Amino acid sequence: IKTSGSVSDKENGGITASAVVSEFGGTIFMNGDNSVESGGAYSAGLLSQVNDSEKMVNNTRLETTDKTNIVTSGENAVGVLACSSPGESRTCVDAVDDEV
Numbered sequence: 483i484k485t486s487g488s489v490s491d492k493e494n495g496g497i498t499a500s501a502v503v504s505e506f507g508g509t510i511f512m513n514g515d516n517s518v519e520s521g522g523a524y525s526a527g528l529l530s531q532v533n534d535s536e537k538m539v540n541n542t543r544l545e546t547t548d549k550t551n552i553v554t555s556g557e558n559a560v561g562v563l564a565c566s567s568p569g570e571s572r573t574c575v576d577a578v579d580d581e582v
Contacts, residue, residue: 484519502528509545516550526563527552 483502502510502518518527552561 483517485521485525512546512550514548516546516548517553518550519553520559521555522559523557525554525556525559527554527561528563530564 502512520527554561
């Protein structure tokens with residue numbers, strides 16, 4: 483999977499070029515060997531996102547088996563991003579920057 487993108491308003495951030503996205507109750511399974519490449523300002527290789535709902539169906543999951551290689555490049559880019567969109571906001575507030 484390869485994606486790229488950019489944001490025109492870097493002052494307000496935003497997420498671009500998310501290669502694999504699981505949000506608002508979704509589950510994604512990646513079986514076998516996987517390669518995820520994303521590039522661009524504020525890009526994310528794997529993105530798991532929820533909003534502020536207390537409903538259990540809002541939980542999201544990304545599950546991988548075997549080997550998953552994640553490469554990201556760009557200003558403020560992250561390989562794995564797990565975040566919450568509080569209220570009406572569409573901006574992620576928590577980033578996971580370490581190797582997973």
